[in-house]
Amino acid sequence: MKKKKAALLIALVMSTCTAIAQQKTPKAVMDQFMDKRFGMFIHFGPVTQRGTEIGWSRNDQVAQADYDSLYHEFNPRLFNADVWVKTAKDAGMKYLVITAKHHDGFCLWPTAYSDYNVANSPFKRDIVGELAEACKKQDVTFCIYFTVLDWHDPDYPIHNPHDTTQSKGLGGNMTAFKTRMKNELREVITKYKPFMLWFDGYWEKPWTTADGKEIYQFIKSVDANVIVNNRLGKVNDKLDGDAVGDFLTPEQTIGKLNMNEPWESCITICNQWAWKPNDPMKSLKQCLQTLVTSASGNGNLLFNVGPAMDGHIEGRQVKRLQEMGAWLKLYGESIYGTQGGPYVPNETYGATRKGNKVYLHIFQRKDGTLSIPALANVKITKAYFMNGGAVIIKTDKDNYKIELPATLPDENCSVIVLELNKDAVNIPVIPVKA
Template sequence: MKKIATLCLLLLALYGHAQTNAELPPGILTSKAVMDRFMNLRFGMFIHWGPVTLRGTEIGWSRHREVPGADYDTLYRQFNPVKFNADEWVKTASEAGMKYLVITAKHHDGFCLWPSAYTDYNIMATPFKKDVVGLLAKACKKYGIQFCIYYSVLDWHHPEYPTDNIYDTTGAGIRKNAHIEKYVAYMKNQLKELVSNYDPYMLWFDGPWESVWTKEMALDMYAYLKTLKKDLIINNRLGKAFSGVDASGTATFLGDYDTPEQRIGDLNMNMPWETCMTICEQWAWKPNDKMKSLRTCIETLAKVAGGNGNLLFNIGPRPDGAIEPEQVVRLKEMGSWLKQYGAAVYNTHGGPYEPNPAYAATRSGNKIYLHVFEAAKGNLTIPALPGVKIKKAYLLKGGAVKLTVTADQLIIPLPAVLPDPNDTVVVLETDKPAISIAPIKNDKKK
């Protein structure tokens, strides 16, 4: 996906100037109160899934590459995921400690996981014939998970979308008789259908980089969606500016929050952001895909929270509809850790320390939570907190810790073997609200 995301960034540079929220009609942006509640959730499940799992290749991107277009576009005729169980998927998310869920209702390949009235290229044309989006929405309500929908701006299958194959340099991948204005009307119809029928908490857009999608279309679409649901959260991928794999972040964009991909965002106390990242290597299911270790998973979550962001962690269910058992186990292990240490993640702010390889920090009230990943010779040495008195220090779910305080350092003694090898949390209680402490940068990479 890194090469793909790099290509996307190049396309963004070539095809259009970024628009910003300042160009929207006043008063329609999602309120700070709604966004604060979203950012308090901290942890969500991303699901990339569809007929392409029958080939084990990447969703959307493998069309006309690993999978010939004619084959890719007819996979739906064989798609019969008899082991799909929305309740089990959402229960797994709940047991992982996830608070929201995003399903790829329509990816770049154009296939729809709900019975859309505006195309026959949808789940009802498969042998399965069940409304995946609707079943997940219902299960999310049962488990108290916020239900969200992914929808691609581009659609390499739709006859009115002008591009069929971005990898074709001969021009054969351009639909010369397509009418983008008809496709935009199709988008609006489908999005109204999704918002009206499933009441999503958030819409996660993707695919705005191709030249046929313009700044004016993006601005109009955001404004249109707000007429459907005032408090609908909308990510920044309707517009041309967003953080991808190689970008360091964007100062301005169109939408409610930034979306760095396959990397941890930087500490930012002003702009809401969410890292989207895979639990394995591919977004959609791949046989024997390499999965991240439990330590990497927990460190990633802690560093994202420490940067003041959310983590949208992706799984790719199998063609039969089941989630790989190994992934279920890993997610439940994360949930077990969060049952112990969730106070250091949920409803917190990042900082004041910038995340680094040794530790990250979150804060709430008069507490700073230090997420310790390694301690040199049994000590964690961190910069002092200017003008702040530490009233108490202790392990979360553990005993007191005796600090050594110097003019410029805090030295925290820890056992040679950390109590939790994945993330040991040390609590510092301060004499003032922790959020009042200015961010403390460091030169170490995360």
């Protein structure tokens, strides 16, 4: 009898441990994240003194010894967390992600587990901590970027991503590396309370799917509600099978319409992720239509800026973000808290929906009439430009014919509201005709 009780107890403990290990982020938390739709990505570190790409320019444009010594001169005196966060808020961004630790291994917080951190630079201040506090004050959701590879860490087997011969005879100590990683993650989760952890660096041979699952389980043991992107594991285009994480992350491209899996596109406002002098910047039209197309595809946009070496965000980038914020003040209802569809976005328009409304985002006026597929078993009770006058809609066979004015209300993206006699969210996505 005692043996049976002991066996039952062991089975119960194992079952409980398995349940904890398999714990996923609650749907309510994921819905809260996806409702935000627009966030700021920030790539920043000592490499800004060279104007080259963070991490990737090590052993390439910048010699390793030089790159690894840049922190001795790192002193961004113009860094002001409140200004950075206000810039994001004025742009209409609802969350912020800072590169607390990129692939070069430098930590923007005073970690107890590595000397290669901001406390040992001339600047000394806790950049991650100051941003977390500023986000809290200004009601912007704080998130952290963290690498799963570290070319600076002696326990990580690869130290030069540009040397392809390192794939042979890998050394290092991945157990020690993961232990340090867990300690640093526990540190940032408990100290800064990030809403989401954004990982990258999954592609190199030493990092395995099993490693990703182990770290995901560890994160959930520290805070079950922390959202994790899908780059913690090896699979990067689906959330099924061996995928690790809670949402998909297409990079420098806008994700496709996906009503089943949450996703977020990460895209730069210029070309380079980290600051680069005279880096070409996207037009306001490009920026707005990138945001709208992301929302129309049922995804978020994480829009990147790279602050300059002295810690300020370039005035031209701030101005562009303010212009986006001005548009969102007028049309934000059609972005925040919406779902994509029922129309698949294209070069002419995109669509979002909420309640009994479909929001048609008009990117360009090709002629006087916009033709879109009619919604089956649905009646349009009212149609009008958001913040404007009524719109005339005629039905021709299987299509709506929407008469457009000679000049659209907004040259970058105008919004037509279709009020329906039923819940728009329940309308099936209309497939694109071949």
